[in-house]
Amino acid sequence: MIGDNIGTYYCSSKDYQMEDTDVVGDATFCKAFDGYVGVGRLVDTETGRYYGMVDYSVINNKETNLNDDYVLGFEVIGKPGHKIECYGDAQNTWMDNYGVEGFTDGSTDGSISDIAVADNVIAVGSYNTRNQWTCLDGGTAHYEGDAFKVGGISGFSSYGTLSDGRELPLVCAPGSAIISSVSYPFAKIVKQEYGEEYLNFMCQAKLVEEKRVNYWKQEVGTSMSTPFVAGSIALWLEANPDLDVNDVKEIIRKTAVRDDDVNNTKEQKRWGAGKFNALAGLKEAIRMSGIPGITTDTNNDRLILTREGDRLYKAFVGNADKMDARVYTVDGRLVMHRSGAGDELDIDFTGMNAGIYIINVNGHHNSRIIVK
Incomplete structure (x- = not known):
């Protein structure tokens, strides 16, 4: 001693x-x-x-x-x-x-920042959706090791059990590696000090405008995953402005994805509820609104149509008691009719010719799709 x-x-x-x-x-x-x-x-x-x-x-x-x-x-x-x-x-x-x-x-249990522990804060961890990328100069770069395994928890993502028994984060979202915008003044300084060649090595995309050039580069951190969740919640609030923080937390817990990456992690609490699901959360927010669909000034906004596979689509109209979908060609011929109870319905285009189709749901929700 x-x-x-x-x-x-x-x-x-x-x-x-x-x-x-x-x-x-x-x-x-x-x-x-x-x-x-x-x-x-x-x-x-x-x-x-x-x-x-x-x-x-x-x-x-x-x-x-x-x-x-x-x-x-x-x-x-x-x-x-x-x-x-x-x-x-x-x-x-x-x-x-x-x-x-x-x-x-x-143990890394307890590594979560104290700024994330207030009861009305939604704490977000990070998981990996990309570990390699192509740069503007044509080269490729990557992260190595289990800390950056695609689909897995990010090595830097903190977590902890609080003294009141709560476990944080609430959920994890894409945070590594995200192609994000670069500050224009920062890009300008880099170019001045190191040259455009280094900027093209560092960045993955750019947009040339008349008076400036905008750049994007890969970034990692919960400073990437948190805006992902915040922006999604903003969409939920558009659909249902009456949601409070506890409603949002419940939606996140209810709709989070628990796949093999989540379930096979030794320290389960690092994931919180699992992987954040923006679309499923939006549908749940609409269901909680107590009104049939999203009340806007156009009928089509009541319908959410998502692609679930090569030729499989899922139609959603919030709080609908039943779904009745009719598929038409652009010349007005009815080529498919599907129906079912609830507010979601699968529409399978397997075996149909490639082309443009019009989907009509419950007589007044329309969407156009291209089947390849």
């Missing part, structure tokens, strides 16, 4: 000494490391919580600890009934017991 004096720093040499009270040259510390380590404390008078902090910057002693025979650890002593939580900075510190008996192994 190096020491247990609260507020004291242990330094391997005077190069790291800041105060007269710092201990310089401790034999045990110097044998293992070059650098410094100290322990501080704080008592929150309002909550009664005791906070301790380990502040350190060390590298291995090149002569006596070249093979990582010594690692920096700490011991916390409490009384029966005390709850002790230990956190790293999530950047340069991680906790591992290295198989040493009596020491606790670390």
